[in-house]
Amino acid sequence: MKPQQTVLFDASGPRARRLTLVGSIVGALIVLGVLGFLLVKLGQKGQLAPELWLRAVEGNAWQNYYLPGLGFTLRAAAVAIAGALVFGLLFGLGRLAQNVVVRLVSGVVVEFFRAVPVLLMMIFFWLLLAINEVTADPSFWGVVIALILYNGSVVAELVRSGVFGLPKGQREAALSVGLTRGQSLRSVELPQALVAMLPALISQLVVVLKDSALGAIIAYTELLQFARRLGSGQGNILQALTIAAVLFIVLNWALSRLAEYLSHSLRRTSGRTGAEIELETGVGASTGGGAPAGPEARTGARPRPGPGGH
Amino acid sequence: MEQYLEIVRTFDVLGAFWVNIRLAFLASILALVLGSLLALFRISPIPTLRWAGGAYVTVFRNMPLTIIMVFMTLGAWGQLNFVLSRDFDTNFFRLAVVGLAVYHAAFVCEAIRSGVNTVPIGQAEAARAIGLPFLASARLIILPQAFRGAIAPLGNVTIALIKNTTVAAAASVATETSSVMRTMIEFSSSYIYAIFFTFAIGYLILVTPVGLASTYFSQRLAVRR
Numbered sequence: 001m002k003p004q005q006t007v008l009f010d011a012s013g014p015r016a017r018r019l020t021l022v023g024s025i026v027g028a029l030i031v032l033g034v035l036g037f038l039l040v041k042l043g044q045k046g047q048l049a050p051e052l053w054l055r056a057v058e059g060n061a062w063q064n065y066y067l068p069g070l071g072f073t074l075r076a077a078a079v080a081i082a083g084a085l086v087f088g089l090l091f092g093l094g095r096l097a098q099n100v101v102v103r104l105v106s107g108v109v110v111e112f113f114r115a116v117p118v119l120l121m122m123i124f125f126w127l128l129l130a131i132n133e134v135t136a137d138p139s140f141w142g143v144v145i146a147l148i149l150y151n152g153s154v155v156a157e158l159v160r161s162g163v164f165g166l167p168k169g170q171r172e173a174a175l176s177v178g179l180t181r182g183q184s185l186r187s188v189e190l191p192q193a194l195v196a197m198l199p200a201l202i203s204q205l206v207v208v209l210k211d212s213a214l215g216a217i218i219a220y221t222e223l224l225q226f227a228r229r230l231g232s233g234q235g236n237i238l239q240a241l242t243i244a245a246v247l248f249i250v251l252n253w254a255l256s257r258l259a260e261y262l263s264h265s266l267r268r269t270s271g272r273t274g275a276e277i278e279l280e281t282g283v284g285a286s287t288g289g290g291a292p293a294g295p296e297a298r299t300g301a302r303p304r305p306g307p308g309g310h
Numbered sequence: 311m312e313q314y315l316e317i318v319r320t321f322d323v324l325g326a327f328w329v330n331i332r333l334a335f336l337a338s339i340l341a342l343v344l345g346s347l348l349a350l351f352r353i354s355p356i357p358t359l360r361w362a363g364g365a366y367v368t369v370f371r372n373m374p375l376t377i378i379m380v381f382m383t384l385g386a387w388g389q390l391n392f393v394l395s396r397d398f399d400t401n402f403f404r405l406a407v408v409g410l411a412v413y414h415a416a417f418v419c420e421a422i423r424s425g426v427n428t429v430p431i432g433q434a435e436a437a438r439a440i441g442l443p444f445l446a447s448a449r450l451i452i453l454p455q456a457f458r459g460a461i462a463p464l465g466n467v468t469i470a471l472i473k474n475t476t477v478a479a480a481a482s483v484a485t486e487t488s489s490v491m492r493t494m495i496e497f498s499s500s501y502i503y504a505i506f507f508t509f510a511i512g513y514l515i516l517v518t519p520v521g522l523a524s525t526y527f528s529q530r531l532a533v534r535r
Contacts, residue, residue, distance in 0.1 A: 007434045007452055008356045009424060020330055027358035047391050115517045117473040117512045119488045124506040127495045131502065206372065213374035217480050217488075220413075224377055227382070238385045245377050252372035 045259025046240050056239035061230055065240075068224030070247060076140060076212045077223065081205050087148055090239045093190075093272065097159050098181060104154070113153040119214050121146035139220040143212060151208055158200050162193030199263035206252045206259075213248070243288035314504050317494060324489040327512050333407060333475040333486065338468060340411035345418025352423055363419065370416040375409070379480035382409040393423070399485070400482025400518045406478040410471065417467045426452070449488020469517050487512070 012020060042048050055061065064250050094106030113121075126142030166189055167297035216224040228245035229238030351363030382405040386392040394404035414429075429452050437447035476488040485490070491509045494504050 006355075007431055008353055010438065012355065012432075016355075020357070023356040024358045027356050027362070031362045041390070047389065055528045070333060111513070112510070115473075115514045117488070117513055118500075119476040119479065120491060120506070120509055120513070123488055123492050124502070126496070127492070127499070130500055131499050142373040180314060210372075210374040213376040214480075215479065216380070216417075217477075224374065224380065228380065231384070235432055236390050238381075241377060241381050241385055245373050248374055248377065249369055249372040256372065277480060278329065282457075 011035050012070070023024055030099075052236040052239050055234050056230070056236050056243050058098070061240070061243075064224040065230040066223065066243065066247065068157065069221065069223035069244070072140075072226075073209065073212050073222040076143050076147070076215060076220070077205065077208045079144050080151065080208050080212070080218070081201075083144065083148035084151035084204070085201070087152025088159055091152065092156035092159025092163075093185070094158060096163055096185060110153040110156045113149040114157075116150075118146050118150045118211050119217065121149060121215055121243040123220050139215065139218050142218055143215040143220050143222075147208055147211055151204055154199065154204060155197075155206075158195060158197050158204075159190075162197045163189050165196065166192055196266065199259040199266065202255055204260065206255050209255070314501050317498055317501060317505075318508065321490055321494050321497075323490065323508060324495075326485060326487045328355075328503070329403075329483065329486045330472070330475040331477075331490070331516070332409065333403070333478055333483070334472045336407045336416065337410035337475070338471050340407065341414040341467075341471065343487075344411060344415035346422060348415060348419035349422035349426075352419060353426055367416045367419055370413055371420070373413075375413045375474055375477050376414050376480050378409045379406065379477055379483060382406065383481045397415055402482045403478075406475075406481040406483050410474060410478070414471050414474070417470070418464065421463035421467050422456070422460050422464055425447050425457040425458070428459030428533075429455045455533050457534055458528070461531060462524055462528035463518060465528065468524070469520050473513065474517055474522065 038167075039048070039247040091106045091110050094102050095110065097103050097106070122142050124142075125145045126138050129135055129138035129141055163185070169200075170188055170192065171184050175181070176190040179188070212222055213224045215222045216228065219225075223244050228237065231240030343373075348363045348366055352367070353358040354360060383402065387401070387405055392405075393401055394408070395401040432454065433451055434447060437451040442450065475486065478486050479489045479492075487509055491505060494505050
């Protein structure tokens with residue numbers, strides 16, 4: 001048994017350990033039973049036929065479908081995360097500006113793009129670009145612009161809560177050595193906030209990757225779209241989708257682990273990071289929503305990081 | 311303006327939003343049930359159940375919702391003949407609800423678990439020190455605080471779920487907002503901005519109250535420490 005102690009359960013004695021073992025075996029049987037049931041069902045439908053799976057993992061499938069698809073997915077995600085960073089810094093600083101108008105406008109922009117579903121924005125920009133014939137590749141730019149606007153707004157909130165999360169003394173010290181508010185923000189507070197944000201930024205990359213799959217709906221040829229083509233061409237859609245899903249899961253899981261690792265090592269060196277909150281509450285999904293993240297950053301009512309992380 | 315209102319009426323924009331509201335409502339109930347069960351697994355002292363809960367969360371949190379939706383129609387329905395209703399449209403609607411619930415259950419689970427994690431270990435130690443047995447300390451001390459800590463993250467999941475109902479387009483639900491918006495723009499592209507803002511404002515109206523309520527309650531019910 002791991003030494004990890006939970007709030008709910010005490011370190012167990014011999015009797016509890018026996019009960020846990022029994023429960024463990026029963027639990028394993030139930031889990032295996034459910035999995036077995038699913039496999040049997042799949043087998044009955046003929047979906048476990050080896051040739052279906054072989055055709056989904058052979059060289060041709062990788063060369064002509066998954067890898068090009070993955071390339072398109074990564075391209076959109078890379079452009080989108082870079083754009084989101086710029087957008088987020090701009091509007092995050094806008095929300096911290098001394099000028100009331102700038103603050104207000106940035107606030108409205110950020111809240112708006114956080115509340116509108118990404119798919120609606122994708123469809124809008126895709127059709128807008130296609131109708132006006134601005135670019136040769138409207139679906140790529142539709143995906144990228146929508147992802148930048150949504151994720152940029154999330155990053156803007158991260159910047160804001162990162163700066164709010166810093167100890168007050170940082171700004172006071174900067175002001176007392178003669179820096180202006182703007183200088184203090186740029187050369188003292190922002191660099192620290194950015195370091196603290198790093199894990200949350202990487203987690204945001206997971207969201208970007210996942211949401212780039214929405215591009216399949218607006219005819220952007222990313223991984224999911226290619227998997228669909230492969231599957232419908234060879235009659236093994238279930239298998240092709242599974243491989244695509246596994247690719248997404250492995251990629252995103254690795255990124256989440258990296259974010260977790262960074263968050264732990266940052267916590268060791270610099271104490272609380274503002275980014276912990278975001279990591280804890282709702283990384284991923286296209287989650288993250290309209291609830292203002294700023295105010296509660298200071299009430300102390302936010303979730304404590306779990307013992308094992310996740 | 312009048313012409314535009316005419317378009318809004320012909321395409322039944324309110325009806326489209328009603329489809330998304332129904333999707334969100336049904337899926338959130340299912341996701342809450344499934345997510346709570348998973349959370350129970352993840353905080354239980356039984357290693358296999360913890361592992362199973364963790365595996366579910368890892369798989370579904372890292373998978374795009376779009377793949378799940380496509381899988382529900384092309385895979386579960388198309389290949390495996392998984393049917394939830396005789397009626398064609400109702401079937402797709404229910405498949406979309408299941409897809410949404412399966413995906414968001416992973417996030418509900420994490421939200422509840424993070425709620426449990428807000429409770430300091432001293433609370434459990436204090437409960438044991440005054441002689442409370444396991445069930446009493448869970449019921450009286452830990453879970454009440456855990457639920458309060460879970461309000462804000464659950465609010466975020468709800469907001470995400472409402473917005474994600476648009477992805478039902480990938481599960482062939484043709485009457486929901488993103489599909490209707492697309493048809494409207496393709497039909498009358500001169501009103502593209504007006505059409506987009508109509509739908510965007512619709513979502514602002516749906517999402518903002520949830521955000522305000524979850525912030526209000528999470529602060530009001532926050533355990534001051």
